[in-house]
Amino acid sequence: MSIPPPHDPGNHGFDAEPRILVVTAHPAGASLTRAIATTIMQAAEINGCGTEVADLVAEGFDPVFGPADHAAFALGGVTPEDVRTEQRRIDRSDHLVLVYPVYWWAMPALLKGWIDRVFIAGWAFDEDADGDIAKRLDRLSISLVAVAGATRATYDRRGYREAMRVQIETGIFDFCGAPVVSSQLVTPDRMAEPSALDDIARTTLAQIVAR
Template sequence: MSTLVVTAHPDPTSLTHHVAARLCERLTDRGEDVTTAHLAQEGFDPRFTATDRQAYLTGQGHPRDVLAEQERLDAAQHLVLVFPVYWWSMPALLKGWVDRVFVAPWAFAIDDGGRVVPAQQRLTVHLVPILGTAQGSFSRHGYAESFTTQVERGILDYCGVRRGATAFVHDAEDETRATGNAGLAVDTVVGAVVGTAVRG
């Protein structure tokens, strides 16, 4: 099975990168083919430009960097997004990556009746959001449901991808708790990826 792990954090010493590295190591040890994409280090441009807009309207003429990202995703069966939660959602870099890459006709299409036709049913997406908030507070104030609505339903379901594991790493500012939570998140995603491979 081929897995693409994508991060969106400018600091290579961050917990985000630590979790991604540990995840890649564990998956590789289990015989998985793993590729990483560190968007900040690669210099991905998240800005949705007039060129992107025109390509979105016509379904053709997408910028080369967008096509390259789509090709990288086409080579993967699993996509794992590891990212810090900023203001209860994805950071701008990752959101811009989604905005530019998950476009028609690659991610979805609109039929003659105006209905959305998902186009990425073959891809399984796993999420590892990392945040400083405790789990209880995140759920109690409605942020967890908001995240599910925006990211899981609004993006993943819209494109038809298979929902894999969503493994939050809470208490990121507390080193002891963060270490334990990160380990649990890695275990969850590795189990989901390898379990899918075993089930076929």
């Protein structure tokens, strides 16, 4: 790994080092998804950022929005402790980086379930009696790295890339007020480039440092 740039200590806008939470969801111990996540974390640490990883598979996170989640959502019950643990992880982070394989032109069910359970009313957003939404995550920036099996031409021809943007970037993160500062689709043709891993990490980190 070669990385360097984007280190710019005079332009962080932070009182302390930026903290990055990298979330992955891939069932294989060795995968391109994990290699990308590791490279991003290494690059972040080289550039003076604090890092934490949430490997949802290794940690055995339960993605099912179950009765306790529904009671907390609909009846004002207690938020399940595993959900609060994830929310606290995000609360102590400035940036959230999601690195995930694309399954059926979307994120894996494990990662979507993590979002379903964690990004809930009262924490990610508020809704008043008139249905007006108050966004609560404007302090958090988002970087997305989607690892695809099909070529970019397929995504462009079928409109899958735009569908993912609307569903994930607008439907989830903009709804909560968290700006998506970078969104990369990693296709096999991109990974054919020798510097691909470093380039992906550099692109992710450049937008974090720029804030």
